[in-house]
Amino acid sequence: MSTPLDTLAAPWxxxxxxxxxxxxxxxxxxDSPAAALAWLDANGDPAATHNCWAYRIGxxxxxNDDGEPGxxxxxxxxxxxxxxxxxxxxxxxxxxxxxxxxxxxxxxxAYGGSAAECLRLAPRTPIVPVGHLxxxxxxxxxALLDARLREMGATVERETFEADGATLTVAAPLDALDxxxxxxxxxxxxxxxxxxLD
Numbered sequence: 001m002s003t004p005l006d007t008l009a010a011p012w013x014x015x016x017x018x019x020x021x022x023x024x025x026x027x028x029x030x031d032s033p034a035a036a037l038a039w040l041d042a043n044g045d046p047a048a049t050h051n052c053w054a055y056r057i058g059x060x061x062x063x064n065d066d067g068e069p070g071x072x073x074x075x076x077x078x079x080x081x082x083x084x085x086x087x088x089x090x091x092x093x094x095x096x097x098x099x100x101x102x103x104x105x106x107x108x109x110a111y112g113g114s115a116a117e118c119l120r121l122a123p124r125t126p127i128v129p130v131g132h133l134x135x136x137x138x139x140x141x142x143a144l145l146d147a148r149l150r151e152m153g154a155t156v157e158r159e160t161f162e163a164d165g166a167t168l169t170v171a172a173p174l175d176a177l178d179x180x181x182x183x184x185x186x187x188x189x190x191x192x193x194x195x196x197l198d
Contacts, residue, residue: 008122
């Protein structure tokens with residue numbers, strides 16, 4: 001089983017000076033590549049020497065060295081995201097050059113280190129894997145089921161109404177699905193039998 005991952009609970013910033021260059025690492029939770037690129041675009045400083053970045057959203061990832069030697073900025077930032085056990089995160093490290101060259105190893109340490117420290121200090125929230133259930137019920141059971149599902153940490157994502165009842169699509173933490181199914185079957189004395197959609 002893979003290690004549970006975290007995303008950020010809120011955007012975060014971390015600044016440090018490394019051999020007269022100023023590095024500002026900023027990180028934010030993102031839920032799509034488009035959202036990541038929009039956030040990166042909005043938070044870069046056009047007056048800075050470099051705005052290097054990376055994001056990871058599940059299997060989707062990208063990084064950019066923004067003019068630094070290849071592999072010395074974007075890739076170390078992505079490695080910091082992975083190393084800190086984060087997902088659904090974008091990290092931007094902005095550098096204002098201070099006149100001292102850092103060399104390839106120094107750049108990789110500066111960018112990766114700033115990103116890792118920013119993520120280490122940022123408030124996090126665990127990413128909870130979610131599963132889905134479909135269930136069909138009569139109108140008379142709808143209010144009770146809706147209330148009980150919410151008590152069990154489930155969210156009704158869609159309701160479809162027909163002449164004789166409703167069909168619900170429900171999202172809940174993956175590890176709670178089996179107990180939710182049992183509880184619904186008990187509550188309705190077997191009239192409603194949720195089925196897993198994933």
